[in-house]
Amino acid sequence: MLPPPCGLAATSRKSALVNSAPLQRTLLLQLVVNMLVLASIYALIACGYVLIYRVSRVMNLAQGELMMLGAYLLLTTASVFHKNAELAIGAAVVLSTCCGILVYIFLMRKMTGESVLAAVLATIALGILLRGLMILIWSAQQQYPGQSLGLTSTAIALPGGARVSTFAAALIVINALTYASLFVFLRFGRWGLRMRAAGQNPLLAAQRGIKLHAIYALAWALSTMTGSLAGMLIALDSGLTANMAVLGLKAFPAALVGGLDSLLGTLIGAAIVAAAEILSIQYVDPLLSDVMPFLVLLAMLIVRPWGLFGTREDLDRV
Amino acid sequence: MLRLLLGVVIAAAFVNAAAAEDAYVVGMTAGLTGPTASTFAPVAEAMRIYFDRVNAAGGINGRPVKLVILDDQGEPQKAGANVKQLLTWNNAILLIDSSLSSTFAPAIGEAKRANVPLLFIGSVCPKEVYPPAEAGQYCTTAFASNFDSRASLTFVKGTSSEPARIGFAAATIPVSRAEIDFAEKYATDLGMAAVDKELIPPTTADFTPFATKLVAAKPSWVYSWAAWVIQVQLFEAMRRLGWEGNFIGWAHQEAEDELKRLKDPHLYVIGANALFQEQLPVQKEIEGAAAKAASRYPANQMSEGWIGGLMIEAALEHASWPVTAAKVQDALQNLQVDMKGIRAAPMEWTQTNHFRTLQSYRIYNWDAAKGQIATTKKGLDYEIK
Numbered sequence: 001m002l003p004p005p006c007g008l009a010a011t012s013r014k015s016a017l018v019n020s021a022p023l024q025r026t027l028l029l030q031l032v033v034n035m036l037v038l039a040s041i042y043a044l045i046a047c048g049y050v051l052i053y054r055v056s057r058v059m060n061l062a063q064g065e066l067m068m069l070g071a072y073l074l075l076t077t078a079s080v081f082h083k084n085a086e087l088a089i090g091a092a093v094v095l096s097t098c099c100g101i102l103v104y105i106f107l108m109r110k111m112t113g114e115s116v117l118a119a120v121l122a123t124i125a126l127g128i129l130l131r132g133l134m135i136l137i138w139s140a141q142q143q144y145p146g147q148s149l150g151l152t153s154t155a156i157a158l159p160g161g162a163r164v165s166t167f168a169a170a171l172i173v174i175n176a177l178t179y180a181s182l183f184v185f186l187r188f189g190r191w192g193l194r195m196r197a198a199g200q201n202p203l204l205a206a207q208r209g210i211k212l213h214a215i216y217a218l219a220w221a222l223s224t225m226t227g228s229l230a231g232m233l234i235a236l237d238s239g240l241t242a243n244m245a246v247l248g249l250k251a252f253p254a255a256l257v258g259g260l261d262s263l264l265g266t267l268i269g270a271a272i273v274a275a276a277e278i279l280s281i282q283y284v285d286p287l288l289s290d291v292m293p294f295l296v297l298l299a300m301l302i303v304r305p306w307g308l309f310g311t312r313e314d315l316d317r318v
Numbered sequence: 319m320l321r322l323l324l325g326v327v328i329a330a331a332f333v334n335a336a337a338a339e340d341a342y343v344v345g346m347t348a349g350l351t352g353p354t355a356s357t358f359a360p361v362a363e364a365m366r367i368y369f370d371r372v373n374a375a376g377g378i379n380g381r382p383v384k385l386v387i388l389d390d391q392g393e394p395q396k397a398g399a400n401v402k403q404l405l406t407w408n409n410a411i412l413l414i415d416s417s418l419s420s421t422f423a424p425a426i427g428e429a430k431r432a433n434v435p436l437l438f439i440g441s442v443c444p445k446e447v448y449p450p451a452e453a454g455q456y457c458t459t460a461f462a463s464n465f466d467s468r469a470s471l472t473f474v475k476g477t478s479s480e481p482a483r484i485g486f487a488a489a490t491i492p493v494s495r496a497e498i499d500f501a502e503k504y505a506t507d508l509g510m511a512a513v514d515k516e517l518i519p520p521t522t523a524d525f526t527p528f529a530t531k532l533v534a535a536k537p538s539w540v541y542s543w544a545a546w547v548i549q550v551q552l553f554e555a556m557r558r559l560g561w562e563g564n565f566i567g568w569a570h571q572e573a574e575d576e577l578k579r580l581k582d583p584h585l586y587v588i589g590a591n592a593l594f595q596e597q598l599p600v601q602k603e604i605e606g607a608a609a610k611a612a613s614r615y616p617a618n619q620m621s622e623g624w625i626g627g628l629m630i631e632a633a634l635e636h637a638s639w640p641v642t643a644a645k646v647q648d649a650l651q652n653l654q655v656d657m658k659g660i661r662a663a664p665m666e667w668t669q670t671n672h673f674r675t676l677q678s679y680r681i682y683n684w685d686a687a688k689g690q691i692a693t694t695k696k697g698l699d700y701e702i703k
Contacts, residue, residue, distance in 0.1 A: 027534055030559070034527045041523050132351055139614045140355030142547055142572055147579065155558040165558045168524070238525065238551050243353035246521045281527045287490060289527070290519035 026161035031282060033158065035274050037168040040175035042293075043270035044230035045251035046258075047178065048223035053260045054199045055219040058108070058119040062127035063227050064248015066103070069130060070096040070228020071145070071235035071244060072138050078148040085149040092232060093225060100224025104217040112213075131245055140242040145235050153237045167237035174233065178226055182263055191218060199261075253297035259310025268308060272296060341377075341384040342634050342641055344369075345404025346414040347425060352391035353520060354418055357545065360571055360615040361416045361440030362387050364604075364623020367611045372631060379639045383630075386410065390417050398424030405432045411643045412630065416440045419493050430454060434643040435650055439626035442493050443673055449703060451672035456650055458625050458665065460590035461568055462677050462702075463493070466543060467501035469679040469698045470566050470588050474539050475508050477564075485537035486515040487528070487552050489544035497543045505541075513537050518548050529555035539564045546570035553585060569593070569682065571619035577684050577691050586683045586694065591625075592660055593682055594618040595691045600658035621660050628655050629665060662697070675702055 045067055052060045060066075074092040081088040107126060111119040146152060146167075153165045164172075186192035197205040198215040206212050231244065251270070258269025273293045280288040288295075306312045346365065349358040366385060373382045386408045390397040397417055404410040405428060413436045415425045422444055429436040435454050438444065443457035474482055484505050488498035495517060502512045514535035516528045525548075532540060533556055540556070540563065542549045549567035556565070562584070567573075569589025577587065594601045594617065601617070604624055608617040634641065636649035654666040662678035677700045685692035 023534070027530070030530050031527075034524070034530060037526065038524050135351045135355055135359075140351070140359045141615065141619075142356055142550075144579065153554075153558070155560065157560075163559050165526075168526070234523070238554065239547075241547050242351075242355050243520065246353070247523050250521060250523060278527045282531055286517045286528060286531070290490060290521060 029158070029160040029162035031278060033162045033164050035271070035278050036172050037164065038278060039254075039267075039271045039274035040168075040171045041230055041234065041247070042251040042254040042273055043267050044171070044175045044178060044233075045227050045248055046255035046266045046270055047182070047263065048227040049252065049255040050258075050260060050263055050266050051182075051219050051223040051226070053255075055195055056108075056119075056199075056216055057116055058111075058123070059260070060123045060220075060223060061120060062103075062123045062130060062248075063223070063251070064245035065127040065130040065134075066096070066100065066224045067227035067231035067248055068134060068240075068244045069099060069231070070224070071231035071240045072134055073099075073228070074232045074235060075138060075143055075145045075148075075240060078145040082148055083150045085151055088145075088149055089232060093228065096228035097221045097225045100221040101217050103224070104213075104220040108216065108220065109213060127245070131242075135242055143235075143240045145232075145240060149236075151236060165237055167233050171230070171233045171237070174229055178229065179263060179267060182222075186263075191215075195219060250293050253293040256297055256307055257300045259307030261311055262307070262309035265307055265309030341382045342412075343384045343386065343408050343410045344412045344414065344630060345401070345408055345410030346385060346387045347390045347397045347400035347404070347417060347421065348387055348414075349392040349417040349421075350387070350389040352393065354392050354545065356547070356572070357570065358392075358416045358440055360619040361623040361626065363613055363615050364608075364620035365414075365439070365627055367607050367613060367620070368624055368627030368631075370611065371607055372627075378631060378634045381639055383634065384408075390421055392418040392421065394420050394424050397421030398428060401425045401428040405429075405434060410434060411641055412437065412633070412646050414439050414626065414630075416626075419444070419491075426455065432643070433647075435647045437626065437630070437650075440622040447672040449671045449673070451670055453651075454647065456629075456667060456672040458629050459622060460625075460661070461543075462590075462673065463497055464500050465677050465700050465702075466568060466588065466679075467497055467504055467541070469700065470541055470543075471501060471505050471508055471510070473586075473588065473681055473695055473698065474505075474541065474564075474566060475510065478538070481509045481511060482539045483511045483513045483535075483537045485513050485532045485535055485540040487532065487540060487542040487544060487548070488515070488517050489548050490517050490519045494544045498541075501541055501543065510539075516552075518544065518552065520545065520548065522548075522551075525551045525555040526559070528552060529559055529561075532556060533559045533561045537563055539566065541565075542567040544568075546572045546576070550576055550580075553582075554580070557582070566681075569680075571622060573682070574618045574691065575616065577682065581684050581686065581689075583684050583686045586681055588679055588681045588698075590661055590677060590679055591621040592680065593691060596659070596693075598659040600624075600660055625657065625660060625665070628657070629653065662699070671702060673702055676700070677702055 048063045052058055073095045077088040077091040111122050153167045155163045157163055194210045195215050198212055254270035254273045255266050258265030273296050276296050277289050277292045280292045348362040369383045369385045388400040390400050413429050413434055416439050419442045438457040443459050446452040446455045447457040486498045486502055488494040505512050514532050518528050553565045564584045566586040569587035573587040574593045604620050605617040632655045633649040637645040651669050654664050656664050663676040666675045679698035681695040682691050683694050
């Protein structure tokens, strides 16, 4: 038994993107919304790369896995705090922040005094370990934490006929709030000031009484938390898959394009990478979308290897 | 110390060989982890549960089946190394590849060199298994290149009196792209208007950009033949953009739970395996076995692995004991096994056909009135010659 006919008639029904406004204007608006969403995803993930790099000069190549861990932690808290979304998300955020601290204490702290390359390799190993553990614990199935919480990703109609899902809109808002909070924290907060000092000159900072290990642990905690937020929102929006960690790699060019030691640069880098990706899907060839972040990165490395807002000396040191 | 180590290795080799002599050793390389684990891990789990049951019931011809499963993470080098290990270390008389198509070449190469038959279970069937089939390779997987698209598009054509405007979506992997290219051409042959084709990378963070492009092309139908994640995320993104057309995709093992989750009557899935809502006795048997084994995967994702188990059990039974790879090979190319309703027709392998002689499709969607999955169409049959 077929449901009511939904053949050509379907297109004559009210379809926001197609019929509600002049097609071209709606399409352009939709593209802008799509860019904002994708840029927010990349920025929220890439923020973690920058936080750790600024403080310790280590590139955390397990950021994608830590992001995925946040999403899986939400899956667990969602099953514990059934239908209580605030509590489940709050608990998952706290747990993932703790995971960041634990990663520092049990792994990265041991790398103190070792070369930066050794620390980077340790993060690669951490990523592989986390990926395997997550499949062992939560299985490889596609899962939906939103289902246990009674949350569904519905569409919000925007002026001009464009649409955005509720969780994609939340991603944009949370990304903006995260960056604003980090800006205030790093510029005006006591611990933020200490983080900046430790990043600029760890020896001098230590001599001035700043506890470097506490600062590094804080950087790992914040980095894991922001990545996890991205993972949770993506999982709530479109489900949680075992290969979600790959997004960490796709967000990496955003951090490099912006400059690895600049949060503002990361925001702009994410916007550039997202715009290039979406425009290539729409106007060039969807096949290009997968490589577009890396093409942008290559172009940047040729023209300005330290990124748009990065510090030249820092790159030389790396 | 060196002597001691050598002694341990030699002793282990003897123990291994002795164990192999007492059992039918079946070796499996599978993508248990890695990007496509959600597709292949349930297949391996189902096979493990199946042969645990067979062994508990006394084995085959009085001998147990030793199923050795190695993870290749969907990587060709690892698959090649796994197959080598299964042949030389475990003395496997039958091999299984349940992984990405990129793992096929090394697995086939090793299997051919050792003259050991290779089965593809849950993974794409390579062209060598279709008539005229190449010796040594067999496939049980439900989906079938070209036939799937033919059946899907024939169904689409039959649902509307006017020619459909159809959009296509594939993953950026060769097998999916080739199928959608075929579908695009076939749809045109059937008189449909092919309005857009999107190739979507498996690493996509947000499907809305692809959905935007497809929706702008105003399709009345969208057909996708890709991994379930891509199909369903694209569909959901299109719905969020206000598109109200019909979508048909391949009924991967996740499909049943997803139809229940989405409850959208215009999302159709086409497949060769019966969904568990049909409550066949064999499906109840699978549910019982999965529950008893405390499986990490739902029973309704185990049809592919179970079918593989049925075929292997029948082949080993015919190969009798003592067994050799050559005897298994002979048994495989003269095999007919009742699928107990999981598939509409028995699985039959002949000397020239290592796929099946009849491919029969069923189409499901959500029946909003009844609040359950409905069988929209059965008996879309294709003879494989």
